[in-house]
Amino acid sequence: MGVCDLPSCEQPPNEGNDSEGASDGYAVPIDALVECDAVATQRTGLSPAELIALGTLRGAGPAMSQTAVRRRKIDDMLNTLADKKIEKRQRMESGIHGATLIDFVMKMEERVAAFRTQQLEMQE
Incomplete structure (x- = not known):
């Protein structure tokens, strides 16, 4: 589900960040949703997990330009x-x-x- 710029996306090891995801109110921790640890886009410089967190802040729906x-x-x-x-x-x-x-x-x-x-x- 994550966005990857690298040709091969490898699964990151699950480091037991379940406590972080549970405190945010997510059913699945954010780190589990991300398929690779590459930078999502070069323009933002944010990781996929950070982009997912920003995307869920609005709550209402997808933001449109x-x-x-x-x-x-x-x-x-x-x-x-x-x-x-x-x-x-x-x-x-x-x-x-x-x-x-x-x-x-x-x-x-x-x-x-x-x-x-x-x-x-x-x-x-």
């Missing part, structure tokens, strides 16, 4: 806009006042055709 939060908000906004666009198209196709969009277009074409025939009759 500002970039991830921003991307999720943008995705939610785009999904909302897409849903509204679909709803609008469905309302237009089904017709709000009883007439469908196709019926409306056909009536407009009939009016235009009637107007043109009337114009032609007046010219003759």
Whole structure:
């Protein structure tokens, strides 16, 4: 479960740190969760056990970066806009006042055709 930068992760010997893990309230000691004693990342310089301890301090859930939060908000906004666009198209196709969009277009074409025939009759 631990993060390792080394090509081979070896199990560290269990040194009997059960008293430390029990005092933290963990069912399994932190040292037992770590598969190797390598530094987790070069940026932090912390061991995997220290990173696990930091990860459990918040308690609520996994921490998200500002970039991830921003991307999720943008995705939610785009999904909302897409849903509204679909709803609008469905309302237009089904017709709000009883007439469908196709019926409306056909009536407009009939009016235009009637107007043109009337114009032609007046010219003759």
